[in-house]
Amino acid sequence: MTTTDGTATRQFYHGTRAELKPGDLIGAGYSSNYGARKEASWVYLTATLDAAIWGAELAAGEGRERIYIVEPTGEIVDDPNLTDKRFPGNPTQSYRSRDPLRVTGEVAEWQGHSPERLKEMKDHLERLKAQGVEAID
Numbered sequence: 603m604t605t606t607d608g609t610a611t612r613q614f615y616h617g618t619r620a621e622l623k624p625g626d627l628i629g630a631g632y633s634s635n636y637g638a639r640k641e642a643s644w645v646y647l648t649a650t651l652d653a654a655i656w657g658a659e660l661a662a663g664e665g666r667e668r669i670y671i672v673e674p675t676g677e678i679v680d681d682p683n684l685t686d687k688r689f690p691g692n693p694t695q696s697y698r699s700r701d702p703l704r705v706t707g708e709v710a711e712w713q714g715h716s717p718e719r720l721k722e723m724k725d726h727l728e729r730l731k732a733q734g735v736e737a738i739d
Contacts, residue, residue, distance in 0.1 A: 612695075614647045616672045616703055617657025619665035627702035628672065645703055646681060647672055649695035651712060659714055660723065669709040676701025 616628055630645045648654050651669070658667035674697075681696040714720070 612649045614649055614672050614674065614697075614703070615651060615654035615657075615709065616645075616647050616670045616705075617654040617659070617661060618668055618670065619658065619661045619663040620668070621665060622668070622670060622705045622708075624705055624707060626705045627675070628670070628705065629702035630700060644698040644700060646696065646698050647674065647678065647703055648697065651709070653694045653696055654709075655712060655714055656723070659720055660727070667714070669712055670705045671707040671709065672703035673706055674699050674701065675704055 618628070620628075622628065628645055630642050646657070648657070654669045658669050661667070676699055678697040678699045680692050681698045683696070715723070
């Protein structure tokens with residue numbers, strides 16, 4: 603992605619199981635994919651494909667795992683769920699916004715994590731849930 607003056611900007615991704623098309627907006631206000639599944643006040647995005655893969659693989663629901671290329675329609679801020687407290691400096695390049703994300707495309711081919719690695723992550727999330735650890739809204 604480039605700006606009108608030709609300088610490079612970051613490409614952002616959103617992993618989910620929802621079926622969307624270019625131009626659709628992904629907004630806050632839906633049940634979170636994590637924790638108690640309460641209504642999310644934020645919508646999440648990342649600049650790394652790996653973090654988007656985790657988002658798609660861990661998303662609730664029965665639909666096909668999808669990774670969309672998105673552009674924020676407003677301000678984005680560091681995601682406190684994955685920055686400073688867990689990964690200082692935001693190496694996952696994970697962000698959130700109160701404004702919708704516009705779908706501009708879909709990543710057609712990507713490689714998911716191994717079944718063993720996915721099980722490790724799901725087990726880890728279950729342990730956190732049992733300890734009462736919730737995502738920061």
